[in-house]
Amino acid sequence: xxxxxxxxxxxxxxxxxxxxxxxxxxxxxxxxxxxxxxxxxxxxxxxxxxxxxxxxxxxxxxxxxxxxxxxxxxxxxxxxxxxxxxxxxxxxxxxxxxxxxxxxxxxxxxxxxxxxxxxxxxxxxxxxxxxxxxxxxxxxxxxxxxxxxxxxxxxxxxxxxxxxxxxxxxxxxxxxxxxxxxxxxxxxxxxxxxxxxxxxxxxxxxxxxxxxxxxxxxxxxxxxxxxxxxxxxxxxxxxxxxxxxxxxxxxxxxxxxxxxxxx
Numbered sequence: 001x002x003x004x005x006x007x008x009x010x011x012x013x014x015x016x017x018x019x020x021x022x023x024x025x026x027x028x029x030x031x032x033x034x035x036x037x038x039x040x041x042x043x044x045x046x047x048x049x050x051x052x053x054x055x056x057x058x059x060x061x062x063x064x065x066x067x068x069x070x071x072x073x074x075x076x077x078x079x080x081x082x083x084x085x086x087x088x089x090x091x092x093x094x095x096x097x098x099x100x101x102x103x104x105x106x107x108x109x110x111x112x113x114x115x116x117x118x119x120x121x122x123x124x125x126x127x128x129x130x131x132x133x134x135x136x137x138x139x140x141x142x143x144x145x146x147x148x149x150x151x152x153x154x155x156x157x158x159x160x161x162x163x164x165x166x167x168x169x170x171x172x173x174x175x176x177x178x179x180x181x182x183x184x185x186x187x188x189x190x191x192x193x194x195x196x197x198x199x200x201x202x203x204x205x206x207x208x209x210x211x212x213x214x215x216x217x218x219x220x221x222x223x224x225x226x227x228x229x230x231x232x233x234x235x236x237x238x239x240x241x242x243x244x245x246x247x248x249x250x251x252x253x254x255x256x257x258x259x260x261x262x263x
Contacts, residue, residue, distance in 0.1 A: 012048075012076055012212075013211065013212030013217075014047065014048055014073065014076075014212055014214065015048055015050065015076065015212075016208075016209050016212050017209055017210065017211075017212035017213045017214075018047075018050075018110070018148070018212075018213075019047075019048060019050035020050075020198060021148045021196070021198060021251060022047075022050045022051055022109060022110055023050050023051070023053075023054055024196040024197075024198060025109075025110070025138055025194050025196050025251070025253045026050070026051045026054045026109060026138070027054065027058075028194045028196060029109075029136075029138045029194060029253075029255050030054060030055075030058055030059065032192055032194075032255060032257075033105075033134065033136060033257060035059050035105060035134070036059075037059055037060040037061070038060065038061070038062045039059070039061055039062060039104040039105050040061070040062050040063050040064075040102065040103045040104045040105070041055050041061045041063065041064040041065070041103060041104070041105050041106075041107070042064075042065050042066075042067070042096075042098070042102070042103040042105070042106040042107070042125070042128060042129075043055065043064060043065070043066040043067070043107060043109065044067055044093050044096070044106060044107065044108045044111060044121070044125060045067070045068055045093055045108055045109065045110070045111030045114065045115075046066030046067060046068045046073075046074075046077060046088065046109075047068055047070070047073045047077070047110075047111075048073045048074075048076040048077050049066060049076065049077030049078075049080050049082065049083075049086070049088065050109075051107070051109040051110075052064055052066045052077065052080075052082060052086055052088075053080055053082055056082045056085070056086070063085075063087075064082075064085070064086045064087070065086070065087045065088075065089065065098070065103070066086055066087065066088045066089070067088075067089045067090070067091045067093070067096065067097070068088070068090065068091075069090065069091070069092060069093075070090075071090050074088045074089075074090055093108070093111065093115050093121040093124065094115060094116070094117055094120040094121050094124060095124065096124045096125075096127070096128050098128045099128070100127055100128060101128070101129070101130040101131070102128045102129075102130075103128055103129050103130065103133060104129065104130060104133045104134070105129070105133060105134045105135075105136065106125035106128060106129050106133070106134070106135050106136065107136045107137060107138075108121065108125070108136075108137040108138075108139075109137070109138060110138065110139055110140060110253070111137070111139070112137050112139050112168070112171045112172065112177075112180075113139055113140075113142055113166040113167075113168050113169050113170075113171045113172045114166045114167065114168070115167070115168055115171070116167045116168065117168075118168050118171040118176075118180055119180055119183060119184070122135065122180050122181065122183075122184045123184050125184075126184045126185065126186065126260055129260050130260065131260050131261065131262040131263060132259060132260060132262060133259065133260050134257055134258070134259055134260075135181070135184070135186055135257070135258055135259070135260060136255070136256065136257040136258075137177065137255065137256055138194060138253045138254065138255040138256075139171065139172040139177075139253055139254055139255075140172060140251065140252070140253050141172055141173075141193075141252045141253060141254055142166070142169040142172040143169065143170070143172060143173055144252065145252075146172075146251055146252030146253060146254075147251065148198070148251035149210060149213060149216065151235070151238055151239065151249075152210060152216060152235060153215070153216065155231060155234050155235060155238070156216060156219055156231070159227065159230075159231065161219055161223075163215050163216065163219065164215050165215075172253075172254060173254070174191050174193075174254045174256070177191060177254060177256040178191060178256065180256075181256055181258040182258075184258075185261065186258030186259060186260065186261070187258060187259050187260075187261050188258060188259050189256065189257070189258040190256070190257055190258075191254060191255060191256045191257075192254075192255050193252060193253070193254060193255075194252065194253040194254070194255055195250055195251070195252045195253075196250065196251055196253075197248055197249065197250050197251075198248070198249070198251070199246050199247065199248040200246065200247045200248075201245070201246060202241065202245040202246065202247070203235075203236050203239070203241065203245070203247060205247075206235075206239065206247055207232065207235075
C-alpha cells in the first residue's frame, strides 16, 4: 500500500504552524555554527523562507540561494523583504541545479527526513560546496518525540486515524546523521541537541495554529464534530496553561555539521 505523502501547499499557514518553530531552532543552530559574514549560502528545502530570512538577519551573507519542491511555499518566500536579494528556485534536494563548488555553506533546515534518499541529498550538498565549506542540517527528533506537534499526532493516531509520515524519519537520529556525514566524506563532524520552547497565547491560539499543519489539517477537517470535540478536550488537558491561559512547551532537534575536505 502506498504511503500517504505530506504536501506543503500553503506558505502563510505554514509560517504560523512551523515557521516560528524553525526560526527558534534556527537561531540556536546558527549560534552553534557561528559562520562568518560574506559567505555564499544554499538553503536546501527552504520552504517558505523562514530560515533563509534568519541567515540575512544574522550573518550578512554575500548571497543566498533557496531551493524547494513546493511552488506554493516558494511563492510565500518571495513575499519576504529578502526576496530582492535571495534567489528562490523550485527543485529537488537530490539533484541540485547548481555547479560544483558554488557555495560556502549548505544547510538543510528541518528537511532531511523529507528527502527520499538522504545520502544522495548530503552528497549533492557536498558537491556544490567548495573545499573547506560547511555542510549542515538540523532536524526534529522524530524518533524521540521531539517534533513540536507530537502530542497532537499521538492523540490522532490513538483515535485510529493514520497520519502521513515523512519518507526518511530515521535520518533525524543523531547516529544516522553522523553516519550520513561520514559516508559523504565530510571531516570535523560535530552534532548537538537543540531544545526550544514556544508559547501560545491560549488554547485557541494553539488550535488555530495547528490548522496550518500539512499532516494533520486534512484529518482534523474530516473528523466528525463529536470526534473533533473529544480531541480538543484531550489536548486541552494534555497542554496545561498558566494563570494567564498561555501554553508553553518544548520541542527538540538534532543538528550536524561537517566540512568539505581540501583535495
